[in-house]
Every structure is written in structure tokens, then in C-alpha cells.
Amino acid sequence: MCDRKYAILGTGALGGFYGGKLQKAGLDVHFLLRSDYDHVKKYGLLVESKDGDFALPQVNAYQDIEKMPQCDVVVVALKTTQNYLLPKLLPPIVKNGGVVLVLQNGLGIEEEIAQIIGNVSIIGGLCFLCSNKVAQGHICHLDYGHITLGEYIPGYPTVGITDKIQQIAHDFHRAGIAIELAEDLLLARWKKLVWNIPYNGLSVILNARTDELMADMYTCKLVEQLMFEVAAGANSHGRNIPDSFIQKMLDYTVKMKPYRTSMKIDYDECRPLEIEAIFGNPIRQAQTAGASLLQISCIYNQLKFLDTKNQKQ
Amino acid sequence: MCDRKYAILGTGALGGFYGGKLQKAGLDVHFLLRSDYDHVKKYGLLVESKDGDFALPQVNAYQDIEKMPQCDVVVVALKTTQNYLLPKLLPPIVKNGGVVLVLQNGLGIEEEIAQIIGNVSIIGGLCFLCSNKVAQGHICHLDYGHITLGEYIPGYPTVGITDKIQQIAHDFHRAGIAIELAEDLLLARWKKLVWNIPYNGLSVILNARTDELMADMYTCKLVEQLMFEVAAGANSHGRNIPDSFIQKMLDYTVKMKPYRTSMKIDYDECRPLEIEAIFGNPIRQAQTAGASLLQISCIYNQLKFLDTKNQKQ
Numbered sequence: 333m334c335d336r337k338y339a340i341l342g343t344g345a346l347g348g349f350y351g352g353k354l355q356k357a358g359l360d361v362h363f364l365l366r367s368d369y370d371h372v373k374k375y376g377l378l379v380e381s382k383d384g385d386f387a388l389p390q391v392n393a394y395q396d397i398e399k400m401p402q403c404d405v406v407v408v409a410l411k412t413t414q415n416y417l418l419p420k421l422l423p424p425i426v427k428n429g430g431v432v433l434v435l436q437n438g439l440g441i442e443e444e445i446a447q448i449i450g451n452v453s454i455i456g457g458l459c460f461l462c463s464n465k466v467a468q469g470h471i472c473h474l475d476y477g478h479i480t481l482g483e484y485i486p487g488y489p490t491v492g493i494t495d496k497i498q499q500i501a502h503d504f505h506r507a508g509i510a511i512e513l514a515e516d517l518l519l520a521r522w523k524k525l526v527w528n529i530p531y532n533g534l535s536v537i538l539n540a541r542t543d544e545l546m547a548d549m550y551t552c553k554l555v556e557q558l559m560f561e562v563a564a565g566a567n568s569h570g571r572n573i574p575d576s577f578i579q580k581m582l583d584y585t586v587k588m589k590p591y592r593t594s595m596k597i598d599y600d601e602c603r604p605l606e607i608e609a610i611f612g613n614p615i616r617q618a619q620t621a622g623a624s625l626l627q628i629s630c631i632y633n634q635l636k637f638l639d640t641k642n643q644k645q
Numbered sequence: 646m647c648d649r650k651y652a653i654l655g656t657g658a659l660g661g662f663y664g665g666k667l668q669k670a671g672l673d674v675h676f677l678l679r680s681d682y683d684h685v686k687k688y689g690l691l692v693e694s695k696d697g698d699f700a701l702p703q704v705n706a707y708q709d710i711e712k713m714p715q716c717d718v719v720v721v722a723l724k725t726t727q728n729y730l731l732p733k734l735l736p737p738i739v740k741n742g743g744v745v746l747v748l749q750n751g752l753g754i755e756e757e758i759a760q761i762i763g764n765v766s767i768i769g770g771l772c773f774l775c776s777n778k779v780a781q782g783h784i785c786h787l788d789y790g791h792i793t794l795g796e797y798i799p800g801y802p803t804v805g806i807t808d809k810i811q812q813i814a815h816d817f818h819r820a821g822i823a824i825e826l827a828e829d830l831l832l833a834r835w836k837k838l839v840w841n842i843p844y845n846g847l848s849v850i851l852n853a854r855t856d857e858l859m860a861d862m863y864t865c866k867l868v869e870q871l872m873f874e875v876a877a878g879a880n881s882h883g884r885n886i887p888d889s890f891i892q893k894m895l896d897y898t899v900k901m902k903p904y905r906t907s908m909k910i911d912y913d914e915c916r917p918l919e920i921e922a923i924f925g926n927p928i929r930q931a932q933t934a935g936a937s938l939l940q941i942s943c944i945y946n947q948l949k950f951l952d953t954k955n956q957k958q
Contacts, residue, residue, distance in 0.1 A: 537850060538950055550949035557942070626939040629870070636863035637851055 335359055336404035336503060339425050343368065343377075343393075345463045346435060347409025348471045350479075350509065352379045355388055357507035362392040362400050364421070369395040371468035380466075381473035383508070402427045405500065408434040411598075412441065412609035419448050426452050431496060435459050435479070437528055438609025439521055439617055442484035453496045454484040456517045458524045464597070475589070478510035480524075482517030488569075490516040522566035523573060527581050528610055530558040532595035533631040536605065536638060543590040546582075554627070556582060561625045565614050568621035605639045607632065648672055649717035649816060652738050654731075656681065656690075656706075658776045659748060660722025661784045663792075663822065665692045668701055670820035675705040675713050677734070682708040684781035693779075694786035696821070715740045718813065721747040721758070724911075725922035728757060735762050744809060748772050748792070750841055751922025752834055752930055755797035766809045767797040769830045771837045777910070788902075791823035793837075795830030801882075803829040835879035836886060840894050841923055843871040845908035846944040849918065849951060856903040859895075867940070869895060874938045878927050881934035918952045920945065 338361045340351035347363070355361040365372055376389040394400045397420070406426045410417065415436075426432060428451055434441050435457040442454045462474040481501060483494040492515045501511040514520040534545055534555065545551045559581060563573040598605055611632040618625050651674045653664035660676070668674040678685055689702040707713045710733065719739045723730065728749075739745055741764055747754050748770040755767045775787040794814060796807045805828045814824040827833040847858055847868065858864045872894060876886040911918055924945040931938050 534947075538947060540950070544954075545950075548950045548953060550946040550953075554943060554946035627943040630867060630940040630943040633863040633867035634847075634851060637853070637858075637861045640861060640863075641857075 336499070337401065337427075338362065338503075339400060339403040339406045340364065341406060341408050341421055342410035342414070343372065344409065345465045345471055346459060346461060347407065348377055348465065348469070349379060349381075349461065349463050349473055349477075350409065350435070350459075350504075350507075351407065352377050352386070352388055352391075352471065353507040353509055354503065355391060356386055357503075359503060359507070360392075362394065362403060364394050364397060364400065366395065368468045369393060375469060378470045379473060380471070382475060383473070383477070397421050397424055400425050403430065405431045405433055405503075408432060408436065408445070410436075411603070412436050412438055412606045413604040415441075415444060418445065422449050429453075431455055431500065433457055433481075433500060436606075436609065437521075437524055438606060438613055439525070440613035441521075441609060442488075442517070443486075446484070446486065455481055455497055455500060456484055456521065457481050458520055462591070478512060479504065480512045480514050480520050482514035482520050484517055488516075488518035490519075516571070518569060519566065519571040519573075522562060522569070522571055522614075523577065525565075525610065525614055526559050526562045526573060526578060527585070529562050529614070529628060529631070530555040531585065532593045532610060533558070533628075533635060535593040535596040536599045537631065537634050539596075541590045541592055541596075542585050542588055546586050552582075555585075558627055558631070561628050562614070564623055565618035565625050565628075568618045568623035599638070599642060602642055602645060604643060605635060607635050607639060611635065649812070650714065650740075651675065651816075652713060652716040652719045653677065654719060654721050654734055655723035655727070656685065657722065658778045658784055659772060659774060660720065661690055661778065661782070662692060662694075662774065662776050662786050662790075663722065663748070663772075663817075663820075664720065665690045665699070665701055665704075665784065666820040666822055667816065668704060669699055670816075672816060672820070673705075675707060675716060677707050677710060677713065679708065681781045682706060688782060691783045692786060693784070695788060696786070696790070710734050710737055713738050716743065718744045718746055718816075721745060721749065723749075724916070725749050725751055725754065725919045726917040728754075731758065732761050739765050741765075744768055744813065746770055746794075746813060749919075749922065750834075750837055751919060751926055752838070753926035754834075754922060755830070756799075759797070759799060768794055768810055768813060769797055769834065770794050771833055775904070791825060792817065793825045793827050793833050795827035795833050797830055801829075801831035803832075829884070831882060832879065832884040832886075835875060835882070835884055835927075836890065838878075838923065838927055839872050839875045839886060839891060840898070842875050842927070842941060842944070843868040844898065845906045845923060846871070846941075846948060848906040848909040849912045850944065850947050854903045854905055854909075855898050855901060859899050865895075868898075871940055871944070874941050875927070877936055878931035878938050878941075881931045881936035912951070912955060915955055915958060917956060918948060920948050920952060924948065 340347045340363045343363045343365045373393040431453045433455045458480040460476045466472045481497045559578045653660045656676045686706040744766045746768045771793040773789045779785045794810045872891045
């Protein structure tokens with residue numbers, strides 16, 4: 333079988349890292365860029381990584397979607413706040429029968445893609461990655477990097493490990509990226525929210541790192557209560573997140589290096605926050621199933637206020 | 646009947662204002678001071694007020710509770726964060742059969758006094774007052790000033806308008822202070838919390854004035870939801886706060902001049918916040934009665950974190 337051709341939509345801390353690893357492994361990768369286009373076209377990508385630095389002096393860089401080749405796998409590595417661009421970006425570049433791989437957190441992501449484009453497989457990927465873009469075309473990978481993959485079918489039935497996700501996993505393994513396969517994408521998404529909702533939300537609202545939140549008995553309790561609310565949300569959709577998983581997330585965070593969450597970094601750099609995907613959609617989906625996530629709603633409304641104020645500055 | 650002798654415990658923005666008004670009206674008032682003692686002993690009190698400025702060049706100032714005369718009415722005008730001082734302050738100065746008038750917000754206040762001292766009447770007063778201490782012995786009264794008074798009986802039965810509160814009301818009226826008499830002190834306390842919980846809490850957490858909170862649709866909704874939770878808390882103790890009251894508070898705040906809440910002022914000046922009286926006690930009392938105030942708990946835990954951090958600075 334020929335190699336699959338990859339497109340990376342959004343060549344930032346995440347897209348630049350994974351796309352760079354894929355190209356380094358010999359895959360045919362095409363990068364869409366905006367602000368960094370000129371630089372990357374000229375000098376390529378530089379990835380500093382705890383697993384070993386590498387440079388790609390030449391990459392296939394584009395700033396115009398119309399000039400990109402049609403690809404087998406289109407990796408959506410934009411922030412969800414930019415998903416309003418997808419109706420223009422996706423249709424021209426996904427091969428008929430190809431794959432859209434969305435590397436985004438939150439809920440409601442795959443439904444959004446499905447409304448834009450048909451006759452493709454949609455795969456959700458949840459990235460456990462600490463990386464930052466430190467300069468144009470220059471990515472700094474600090475920690476972790478594994479991805480959980482699950483295939484989407486409308487209504488999110490549990491589909492098991494499909495051929496499609498195994499193919500993608502194969503390519504990513506080849507690039508040295510650890511992959512976990514999820515039989516139930518919706519469960520995987522809710523599980524990711526167990527961490528993302530409390531830490532992303534509170535880090536912005538309380539101007540705090542993870543270690544500060546865990547060192548205070550009140551925020552530590554609040555984090556735990558928010559996690560239980562996420563589990564209640566999952567439960568409203570028939571997914572069970574056991575208490576032991578919540579305990580594992582708490583223990584894991586206590587042991588983590590002091591960490592500024594990605595939402596806090598976005599906030600500090602005055603970028604729009606991914607509030608709807610990570611907070612709004614879970615609240616609304618639980619509401620539809622009859623569950624009120626009250627403490628998460630409180631956090632949501634606070635974040636909306638802070639985000640608006642931050643964007644006005 | 647002879648005039649009642651008054652003691653004012655805590656001669657700040659609130660105690661200095663009301664005590665000053667009482668003395669100006671000819672009543673016998675004795676002020677306990679701490680940091681401002683030397684200044685006030687020498688120069689008295691100065692009150693700038695929207696209702697007319699006045700100076701009291703000489704006041705009965707004390708820094709030692711043992712030197713104060715026993716009084717008919719002891720006005721507790723400290724912040725609740727200083728109530729740990731009351732077991733030392735109250736017993737020496739309240740006349741047998743006298744009155745302790747606590748001008749403090751929140752719940753659990755009168756029970757605390759009742760545990761310290763017996764054979765006195767305890768009256769709760771809820772002040773609607775905008776005033777600041779701008780310098781030593783110098784108070785600036787910006788707006789409002791009326792007080793709601795209600796007598797406390799253990800278990801908070803509705804006691805109606807008692808003789809004791811009428812006597813106090815008489816003195817305050819004489820000093821030009823508007824008084825509303827409450828037949829049900831517990832209901833009055835919960836009603837005051839309808840305003841205090843959302844605005845005090847969110848102003849600190851979101852670094853915002855009342856007008857900013859009301860101009861944003863998300864915080865405006867959150868304020869309203871918090872108000873409904875306060876009403877649910879009141880309901881768990883058999884007190885009904887009608888929706889129309891909540892609507893009135895929202896309308897009233899929209900029309901108010903942009904206002905920095907008293908808790909936000911405390912926070913900005915790195916003073917400890919009255920979190921337990923205004924948030925912790927209502928949450929716990931509702932919990933005891935089987936009602937979970939989840940969004941207020943979220944605010945409570947956030948405030949505890951911020952207060953601790955602020956006190957460490």
C-alpha cells in the first residue's frame with residue numbers, strides 16, 4: 333500500500349509537533365500556515381523536544397488551501413475557536429473516502445465536522461501533550477505526547493477498534509508517537525474533560541498553576557467536585573467514569589510538575605478561549621439528557637465574562 | 646427614662662458613621678478604637694456625608710475595653726473576621742439586661758453572640774450603607790444608610806416587632822438614621838444575602854464592579870442563578886423569598902452607580918474577607934436542612950483560595 337498523504341491544518345504547538353514527527357518518519361506531509369508561512373516556507377520547522385531535537389529544513393508549506401493537494405488524512409490541529417473556518421478548509425482537500433482526524437478537546441467536535449463534509453471517516457484524537465510554539469516555525473515539546481484515537485459514527489455508538497484508526501495508529505507509531513485506541517470515542521472525550529474542565533477553568537479564573545490549585549484544600553475540593561460533575565455528565569449519556577479514575581487524575585496532577593494549562597496560556601496571550609467546546613457543549617449535552625452541571629455552569633459563565641473582557645483589551 | 650448609653654466596638658467606616666450620628670444627636674456614646682485611637686482621642690471624628698458633613702471634636706475614645714463604662718447598648722461594628730475578639734470584649738461592657746446590637750452581614754452571627762454572653766437581648770442589624778474610612782478618624786459616607794433591625798430568639802422564630810427593637814429604633818431615628826423593623830430576623834438575613842452573595846463574591850473573583858457584572862449576559866445570568874440559590878437556602882429554613890424580590894434586586898443593581906463591593910475593597914486592601922459569615926454559614930445551614938447550594942459552594946471555594954493567597958502577600 334502506498335503511503336498516506338497527510339495535511340496538517342494549523343501548524344502551531346500541536347500541529348507543528350505531530351506533523352513534524354510524521355514528516356521526519358518519512359511520510360508525505362503538507363502544512364497549512366497563516367502567520368508563520370513566510371518563515372516556514374524559507375527555513376522549515378524546528379522542533380525542540382525532550383525526546384530529541386530535530387529540524388526539517390524543508391517542508392511543504394501553504395498559505396492557500398486551494399494550492400494544497402488532496403490528502404488521505406486531514407489533521408485538524410486548529411483551536412476549536414477557529415472551527416468556523418472548516419467549511420472553507422475541509423472540502424477542497426479531503427480525498428473521497430479519506431479521513432478527517434480532529435485533534436481537539438471538548439464535545440460536539442465530530443458532529444461539527446460531519447455537518448461540513450460527507451463520505452469521509454471522522455476520527456477523534458485526544459492529545460496529551462505539553463508543547464508551546466516559542467517562535468515562528470519553532471516548537472518546544474516539553475512533556476507527554478500520546479494520543480487517544482477513536483472513530484466517530486453518528487450518535488456515538490461504541491464502535492470498537494476500527495481498521496481506519498489502526499491505519500492511522502500505524503503511521504503515528506512509525507513516527508514515534510504513542511497511540512491508545514479507544515473503543516468508545518465519547519467515553520474518551522468525557523474522560524479527557526475530567527482533567528480539562530477543572531484545571532483549565534480554575535487556572536484562568538484564579539490565575540493559578542496546577543500545583544497551587546492542588547496545594548489549597550478548598551480548590552482541591554472544588555477540582556474534585558467538578559470532576560464528579562463531569563462524571564455525572566458522562567453518566568447522563570450512558571458512560572461510566574469510575575471514582576478510581578477521578579482519584580487517579582487527582583494523584584497524577586499532584587505529582588505533575590507545576591503546570592500552566594493551555595487555556596491559561598491562551599488567556600495570558602489574549603487569544604480566544606475554547607470555552608464552548610470544553611464547557612458549553614458538555615453543559616448543554618448533559619442538560620439535554622436531564623443532568624444539571626451547576627458548578628461547571630458557574631465556571632462557564634465566569635470564563636465567558638473573562639474571555640470577553642480579555643478580547644476587548 | 647434616661648438616655649441609653651452606647652458602646653461602639655469598631656470605629657471604622659460603619660461604626661464611626663453610626664456612632665458619630667448617635668453622638669451628634671446628643672446620645673452618650675463610647676468608642677473602642679485600635680489603630681486610630683491616638684488620633685481620635687486628640688481630634689475626634691470627622692464625618693463627610695452626602696446628608697451633610699459634621700465634626701465631633703471630642704469623643705469618648707478608648708483603646709482598652711476595661712476602661713469603658715458598662716453600656717445599655719453595645720454595637721458590634723467589627724468585621725465578622727474579628728469576631729474571635731468578642732469573648733474578651735463583650736462580657737465586661739454589656740449591662741445586665743442590656744442589648745447587643747450586631748451590625749454584621751451573614752448568618753450564624755447571633756448564635757455566636759448568644760454563646761458568649763447571657764442575660765442580654767441580641768438584636769441583629771443589617772446595614773445598607775456605602776461609606777469608607779478615608780483617613781484616621783475620617784469617614785466618608787457616600788450613599789444609603791438605613792438599617793433593618795430584628796430581635797433574635799434562639800432558633801429564630803418570627804418574633805414580630807419587640808419593645809427592644811423599638812427602643813433602639815427610637816434612638817436611631819433621633820439621629821436621623823432610617824430604620825426598618827423586621828418581624829423575622831432570619832428572613833431579613835437571607836434577603837440581604839440575595840445581594841451580598843453574588844456581588845461580593847463575583848466582584849472579588851472576577852475583579853469587576855457591579856456595572857460590569859450586569860453588563861455581561863453571562864455574569865448577569867450567573868448573578869441571577871446565585872440569587873435563586875440563596876432563595877433555595879432560605880426556603881430550606883422555611884423562609885420564602887419571592888421571585889419578585891430577586892427581580893427587584895437585579896433592577897436595583899442595574900440602576901445603581903458603578904459600585905465596588907465592600908468585599909472587593911477588603912480584598913484590594915489585603916484585609917481578610919468575611920467568607921464564612923456570608924458564604925460558609927449559609928452553605929452549611931442549607932446543607933443541614935438538606936439543600937445543596939452548589940454554585941455558591943463553587944464561589945466559596947474560589948474565595949477561600951484567593952483570600953489565603955491575598956493574606957500571604
